[in-house]
Amino acid sequence: MVAIAANGPFPRSGSRIAGLGAYRPVRVVSNEVAADAAGVDAQWIEQRVGIRERRHAAGGESVVAMGVEAGNKALADAGVSAGEVDVLILATCSMPSPMPNGAASVAAKLGCRATAAFDVNAACSGFSHALAVADALVRAGSARNVLVVASEKMSDWVSAQDRNTGPIFADGAAAALVTPSDRPRIFPVAWGSDGHQAALITIRPDTGHMEMAGRKVYRWTTSALMPAIQTACERAGITPQELKAFVPHQANLRIIDALTEAIGVPGLIAATDVTFSGNTCAASVPLGLHALRQNGQVHSGDPVLLFGFGAGLTYAAQVVLTP
Structure with missing residues (x-):
C-alpha cells in the first residue's frame, strides 16, 4: 500500500519562507574562456551583459544533484527535516528528459517520505511560479511544509560557440522552504x-x-x-x-x-x-x-x-x- 503524507487541517492564515539554501558549482568559467569559445572579446561580454564569470556544473552535477544540495541547505536553515516535507516542487527547464520528472528524484534523495513531487517549467520565471503555488497550497491547508527547489544546468542546452547564449547562461540551484505563518509573508502573485x-x-x-x-x-x-x-x-x-x-x-x-x-x-x-x-x-x-x-x-x-x-x-x- 502506498503511504500518504499527513495533511490538514493546517494553519493557513498566511505563509512564509522559513529557510533558504543555495548551491553553486565549483567550476568557474572566466570571461576569457567564454569569449574564446564564442569568438568575441572578453570585455565585450562584460560591457554587453555585465557578466564577469559564471559557474558550470561538472559531469556528475545534474539538475537533480544540485537541487538536492540546495534543498538540504534550505531545510537546515529552516530547522525542518526532510521527513516533514509534504510537497516538493522543482522549478526547472533543463532536465535532460521530460520523464521521469526531477522533483520525485530530488525528494527521494533528500529522504522525504510520501511527498507529493512535481516539476514546474516556466523557464526563468519558474521559481516565482512555483513559490506562488507553494503559497497557495499552504494557505489552502493542503500542505504544511512545501520545499521549492529551482535547479538548472543550462550549459547542457546552449552552444558555447553562440555569442547570444554561450557566454550568458550558467548552472546552479537554490531552494526555499514555505511554511504556515500567522500572517502573510508571501503576498499574492x-x-x-x-x-x-x-x-x-x-x-x-x-x-x-x-x-x-x-x-x-x-x-x-x-x-x-x-x-x-x-x-x-x-x-x-x-x-x-x-x-x-x-x-x-x-x-x-x-x-x-x-x-x-x-x-x-x-x-x-x-x-x-x-x-x-x-x-x-x-x-x-x-x-x-x-x-x-x-x-x-x-x-x-x-x-x-x-x-x-x-x-x-x-x-x-x-x-x-x-x-
Missing part, C-alpha cells in the same frame, strides 16, 4: 504570459541548443512588464518606496539596471548576482535573494520584490518578507 512571442526563446530541434532573440527580449522586458511590478506591490499593500530590495531574474545587468531605474526608488537595493553567476534561469531569483541575505544587504522581515521573466514568454512578481 502578479503573473501572466505572452505566448504570441514564444518564438523569441526556443530550443532548436535540429541542434538541441537554445536560440534567443536577445534584443527583442530586452525590449519586451523593459517596456511591457512594469505593470506586473506595480500590481505585485499593490497586492502586498505597499508602495514601491517601502521595498528594501528588488530581486529580478538575473538575465543580464542591463535589464536589471533598466528595471530598477523604472521602479524609481532612490537607494533601492537590486540583486546583481548575474555578475559572478551568469544567467541561471529559474535558479537566478532565489540565488539572488540568498546572496543579498548572506551579504547582509537584507534582514529578516525586510520587504523584497521578486520578479521572474523569461521563455514562454512568462512572468511573475511577488513581494515577500525576507526570512
